[in-house]
Amino acid sequence: MEALMENLLTNVDWTEIGWASWDTLVMVGMSLLFSVLIGLPVGVLLFLFGKRQLLEQPIAYAVLSFVVNVLRSVPFIILLIVMIPFTVMLIGTSLGVAGAIPPLVAGGAPFFARLVETSLREVDRGIIEATQAMGATVKQVVFGALLPEALPGIIAGITVTAITLVSYAAMSGVVGGGGLGDLAIRFGYQRFQTDVMVITVALLVIFVQLLQMAGDRLVLYFSRK
Amino acid sequence: MIVFDQVQKSYQVGGRAIPALHPTSMTIETGEVFGIVGHSGAGKSTLVRLINLLEPPTGGRILIDDENITGYNASELRAFRRKVGMIFQHFNLLSSKTVADNIAFPMKLAGIYSRSEIRERVDELLKRVSLADQANKYPSQLSGGQKQRVGIARALACRPTILLCDEATSALDPQTTQSVLKLLADINRELGLTIVLITHEMDVVRRVCDRVAVMDAGEVVEMGAVSDVFLHPKHPTTRDFVFESESIDREEMQRDLEHAPGRILRLTFRGQSTYTPLLGSVARESGVDFSILSGRIDHIKDTPYGQLTLSLVGGDLDIAMNAFEAADVHVEVLR
Numbered sequence: 360m361e362a363l364m365e366n367l368l369t370n371v372d373w374t375e376i377g378w379a380s381w382d383t384l385v386m387v388g389m390s391l392l393f394s395v396l397i398g399l400p401v402g403v404l405l406f407l408f409g410k411r412q413l414l415e416q417p418i419a420y421a422v423l424s425f426v427v428n429v430l431r432s433v434p435f436i437i438l439l440i441v442m443i444p445f446t447v448m449l450i451g452t453s454l455g456v457a458g459a460i461p462p463l464v465a466g467g468a469p470f471f472a473r474l475v476e477t478s479l480r481e482v483d484r485g486i487i488e489a490t491q492a493m494g495a496t497v498k499q500v501v502f503g504a505l506l507p508e509a510l511p512g513i514i515a516g517i518t519v520t521a522i523t524l525v526s527y528a529a530m531s532g533v534v535g536g537g538g539l540g541d542l543a544i545r546f547g548y549q550r551f552q553t554d555v556m557v558i559t560v561a562l563l564v565i566f567v568q569l570l571q572m573a574g575d576r577l578v579l580y581f582s583r584k
Numbered sequence: 585m586i587v588f589d590q591v592q593k594s595y596q597v598g599g600r601a602i603p604a605l606h607p608t609s610m611t612i613e614t615g616e617v618f619g620i621v622g623h624s625g626a627g628k629s630t631l632v633r634l635i636n637l638l639e640p641p642t643g644g645r646i647l648i649d650d651e652n653i654t655g656y657n658a659s660e661l662r663a664f665r666r667k668v669g670m671i672f673q674h675f676n677l678l679s680s681k682t683v684a685d686n687i688a689f690p691m692k693l694a695g696i697y698s699r700s701e702i703r704e705r706v707d708e709l710l711k712r713v714s715l716a717d718q719a720n721k722y723p724s725q726l727s728g729g730q731k732q733r734v735g736i737a738r739a740l741a742c743r744p745t746i747l748l749c750d751e752a753t754s755a756l757d758p759q760t761t762q763s764v765l766k767l768l769a770d771i772n773r774e775l776g777l778t779i780v781l782i783t784h785e786m787d788v789v790r791r792v793c794d795r796v797a798v799m800d801a802g803e804v805v806e807m808g809a810v811s812d813v814f815l816h817p818k819h820p821t822t823r824d825f826v827f828e829s830e831s832i833d834r835e836e837m838q839r840d841l842e843h844a845p846g847r848i849l850r851l852t853f854r855g856q857s858t859y860t861p862l863l864g865s866v867a868r869e870s871g872v873d874f875s876i877l878s879g880r881i882d883h884i885k886d887t888p889y890g891q892l893t894l895s896l897v898g899g900d901l902d903i904a905m906n907a908f909e910a911a912d913v914h915v916e917v918l919r
Contacts, residue, residue: 493666494663503692
């Protein structure tokens with residue numbers, strides 16, 4: 360059995376795979392963290408500035424919405440390239456794990472912001488009204504009622520964003536990003552090492568599955584409806 | 585005391601002002617249960633939301649205990665709203681919080697209560713609405729009636745002086761409606777709280793309200809003590825509501841009257857006279873024969889009343905009419 364494995368996977372360097380997996384984890388983890396840190400407040404503002412909402416601001420909404428739409432409409436592979444000068448300015452390099460994180464955040468944050476906006480809109484208006492009737496400030500409505508009520512939806516949004524970031528992170532291999540995608544391109548594609556390709560794809564599939572399962576469990580745990 | 589002084593509200597729709605409430609003046613006394621009845625779209629929802637300024641008026645003044653609330657700034661308004669509880673048709677409880685946390689929520693928002701004060705008050709309120717054993721459940725685990733009880737407990741948390749009820753029983757079955765209305769009446773009596781209640785069911789008004797305003801197309805068309813409005817409705821909309829609540833088919837009633845001989849009178853008994861054995865003695869004294877075409881005996885809040893439609897034949901009608909009026913019975917000649 361072991362011999363068979365050796366024969367089939369001649370090109371596979373497991374240490375390399377291990378490091379690449381770790382890199383992917385770091386890229387997804389860090390970019391998810393920043394996407395949530397940026398996307399959550401932007402999503403809340405999008406919701407509050409929206410039509411007939413608490414802080415209705417048509418102009419602010421239009422501006423914010425436009426920026427989000429622009430970032431979301433650029434295909435990620437193009438965003439990776441367009442972002443290079445900015446990434447270099449920000450962290451000194453556009454290569455490796457660190458170099459991949461800014462474009463990943465630029466792709467993930469607006470995506471997550473829209474998901475947050477949508478899940479906040481799902482909250483019953485009556486709950487907002489009731490909270491206002493208790494004499495709550497806008498801040499109290501957001502933190503006391505809106506976010507707790509939308510939490511399951513927001514967690515589902517984080518899951519979807521994380522999975523999107525896994526695929527974006529793999530794509531960043533094209534411009535020297537690092538991680539499993541980089542491995543797949545350099546060895547699997549450019550050197551025709553099909554076994555490396557198969558392993559990296561299998562690992563990505565497992566990774567996505569685990570993320571989805573964990574996300575679903577959390578959503579279930581926080582759902583009281 | 586809540587005073588509406590020429591209060592009006594209109595919405596801007598496509599650059600045009602659509603009136604939701606025409607200029608309205610009225611007074612709601614401290615400690616009374618005031619009903620506002622009307623069909624959907626009549627403006628009653630708007631009217632009740634003007635009282636805690638969830639809807640700011642577009643004209644006029646609203647005075648609560650002689651203070652003009654329309655002049656409040658943001659922080660004054662928030663402090664004022666804590667003194668006005670509100671319950672809703674669909675309860676509007678936070679699904680992510682337990683029953684106890686829902687009740688504690690307004691106190692936490694106020695930020696002026698200590699943790700032990702909040703715990704004590706929540707326990708007290710849970711007992712008051714008979715939900716002491718449900719404290720750690722989530723709203724989704726409760727029945728409609730229980731949810732509304734949580735809503736009431738939450739509305740009372742900061743010891744308000746006014747309670748606004750927005751179709752509070754419309755989503756409940758008749759039996760649960762009864763118990764929620766009883767709870768509201770008890771609260772009104774025990775705490776001396778002013779209750780403003782909007783509904784589309786005259787029956788709700790009859791059970792708990794002291795006074796009522798009837799609304800139609802953004803206007804208050806009739807207002808007065810519930811017994812007056814209910815027993816002697818003047819405006820067509822009010823009549824519709826009363827007939828509806830007594831499930832009287834007007835055409836059918838008209839047909840019945842056509843078949844009846846002699847004069848037709850409607851007698852209205854109120855309070856103690858409801859129990860007086862009057863008909864027999866009047867018939868003997870005046871020699872009038874009567875048959876009962878329709879009748880109803882019920883309560884308006886705590887006052888018993890009866891309403892009978894009679895057809896009278898023969899004898900001396902004047903003696904009969906005088907005897908009824910002497911006994912404090914209101915007589916209406918229908919034919």
